[in-house]
Amino acid sequence: MGLLLGIDLGTSYFKLGLFDNELRLRGLGRQPVPVTGPLPRQEVAIDAFWRTLRSGLDEALAAAGASSGDIIALSWSSQANSFLLLDGADTPLTPFLLWTDSRQPVLPEALRQLNRHPDFLATTGIGTGLGAGSAVTKLAWFQRESPACWSRAARVLTISDYLAWSLTGRWCGDAGTASLLGLMDQRRLVWWPEALSAAGLREDLLVTPLRPGTLIGPVTPAGSVQLGLTAGIPLAAGSLDHHAAALGAGLGTRAPVSESTGTVLACVAMCDRYQPREGLCTLPGVEPGAWTQLAFDNNGAGVLEWYRRTFAPDTSFAELDRLAATVPPDCDGLAARPLPHLQPGLEGFANRRPTHGHGHYARAIMTATADTLGVLLDRLCPAARPARVVATGGGAHSPFWLQLKRERLGLDIFPADCPEPACRGAALLAARAGTGQG
Numbered sequence: 001m002g003l004l005l006g007i008d009l010g011t012s013y014f015k016l017g018l019f020d021n022e023l024r025l026r027g028l029g030r031q032p033v034p035v036t037g038p039l040p041r042q043e044v045a046i047d048a049f050w051r052t053l054r055s056g057l058d059e060a061l062a063a064a065g066a067s068s069g070d071i072i073a074l075s076w077s078s079q080a081n082s083f084l085l086l087d088g089a090d091t092p093l094t095p096f097l098l099w100t101d102s103r104q105p106v107l108p109e110a111l112r113q114l115n116r117h118p119d120f121l122a123t124t125g126i127g128t129g130l131g132a133g134s135a136v137t138k139l140a141w142f143q144r145e146s147p148a149c150w151s152r153a154a155r156v157l158t159i160s161d162y163l164a165w166s167l168t169g170r171w172c173g174d175a176g177t178a179s180l181l182g183l184m185d186q187r188r189l190v191w192w193p194e195a196l197s198a199a200g201l202r203e204d205l206l207v208t209p210l211r212p213g214t215l216i217g218p219v220t221p222a223g224s225v226q227l228g229l230t231a232g233i234p235l236a237a238g239s240l241d242h243h244a245a246a247l248g249a250g251l252g253t254r255a256p257v258s259e260s261t262g263t264v265l266a267c268v269a270m271c272d273r274y275q276p277r278e279g280l281c282t283l284p285g286v287e288p289g290a291w292t293q294l295a296f297d298n299n300g301a302g303v304l305e306w307y308r309r310t311f312a313p314d315t316s317f318a319e320l321d322r323l324a325a326t327v328p329p330d331c332d333g334l335a336a337r338p339l340p341h342l343q344p345g346l347e348g349f350a351n352r353r354p355t356h357g358h359g360h361y362a363r364a365i366m367t368a369t370a371d372t373l374g375v376l377l378d379r380l381c382p383a384a385r386p387a388r389v390v391a392t393g394g395g396a397h398s399p400f401w402l403q404l405k406r407e408r409l410g411l412d413i414f415p416a417d418c419p420e421p422a423c424r425g426a427a428l429l430a431a432r433a434g435t436g437q438g
Contacts, residue, residue, distance in 0.1 A: 003027075003066055005074035006248075006426030007053070009159055010241060011100065011263040012305070012394075016056040017423030018064045018071070023431070025418055027064025029056030036095075040102040043095040046084070049159075050226055057227055068228045075213075075236040075430035077244030077422040078160035080180035081135040085142070086155040093149055096159055099133045104141040111136060114182070114198040124195065125179060125186040125274070125282030128296075135181055136199040143200050156205045160238060164216055165207070167223035168235050172216045175209035175284045176239030176292075184209060186282060187274055212239035213286045213432040236433030241422050242266045243283055243292050245392040248424030249416035255388040257380065259373055259413070261395025265300035267376040269293050269386075279379050286429070295376040299339055301394045304365050306341040312358045317398070323359030324366060325400045334360045336368040366401050370408040377409070389413045392421045 003026060008015040011033065018027040034048040061067060081099035084092055097103075107115075107130060114120060115129040130136060135158070142150045157165060158181075161173035175189050183195040189211065191203050210216065214237045224231040238244060246258040246268040260266045271291050276282045283292040308320060315323075333351040340348020349364060377385050389411055395401050396415040405413045418424045 001070050002072040003070045004427040004430045005071045006423035007076045008422040009078040011079050014052050014056055015423050016060045017420045018060050019427040027060040029059030031056040042098040042101040045095045046092050069230055073234045073430040073433050075426045076160050076238035077241045077426040078177050080177040080240055082159045083135045085153040087152045088154040097138050102132055104137050105132050108140045110198045121276050123185050123192050124182050125276040126182045127278045127280045130182045161207045166226055167219045168217040169220050170217045171207040172210050173207045174212050174237040174239050176212050176243050178209040179283045210237040211284055212237055213429045215433040234433040236429045238426050238429055242268050242294055244425030245422040247428055248421030249390045249392050255390040257386045258390045260393035261301045262393035263302040264296050264298050265372055266296040267380045269380050295380045297372050299369055299372040303341050307361055320362040321398050321400050324363035327359045327363045331360050331364045334364045336364040366404055370405045374409050391415050
């Protein structure tokens, strides 16, 4: 059988999905991202990265009853702003620094000025500005705090850039994730000199950004060893995880807008004109002249994961879902303040009482996330909210949370018809390379 491999390089889990030529999921591997700390550092070791991907692929192949020789093409869906440094011999100087790493919480002045540049929004399409999670912010930390390491850096690769280079030997990446670096001229798909200068970077440190779905090249014999793939199969440029998930969920056919309640909360819509706006991020689409607009907020399922991990470690998400469904809509007075996980203990919740249990806290978080979703939909679609929204991310697996969103927002919000739409979107991009469309 011929299978398409979609790799989802998510923040919490790496997922590897195998799909047939009709994009039906045949096997899935799901592995926790091997993050190390301590906080504020959030890193992934290179060997742990490959072990995790290989374990996920083995799991997916076993579920599909297939072998690696059945894989005919692959691509990815990826988190953005997670990166590593390579030296002149292409040896990693650092582990991966994830976007959640907050070792540099204050934006350097040069990047503050870049945010205020009169052409920043129109050129980069980034209407949220650069912040603590941006890769360039942590690169400034290296330039200041680790100059010896920085002086040896010959390449700055995002996590998906590194995957592409390791498998094909080509210095290429995808313009979807690259766009969120805040360094790219969106309309030309090239690096913007003014932004590079402000970030203290040279163009030769970065890879060539390609439109999602573009053929990067065949997997080399050396690259095939990393995951046990067959040398010669094509690798296509992927895209940002939210974009790939929207593609995999049928954005544009099943609904005009998708929402993802994952680690962060995001809404995605497509448009046929380049119209960057404040509060949104604009990404290149699969076809020339097509664009994707993204609105996001940190008030996503990551907050529920924080609560479960910190206060209810022996309670599954399914059990939290069941408990939340037994709580009245007003949560007996309990309310989640914005981003409660950033407050000490349970201080991020208002009107706490001893009688409040896990179900109250879970429903309060779900309610706050639903309200934030409404804000994002209004930002993305200022003329009118869409009547239909297709849901992706971990939150889409919760029937109760979906129902709460429907009731709270008065919209038809329904789950994607594939349980792993980000992997499916990556497989869709892989199919383009496999058929020569890239």
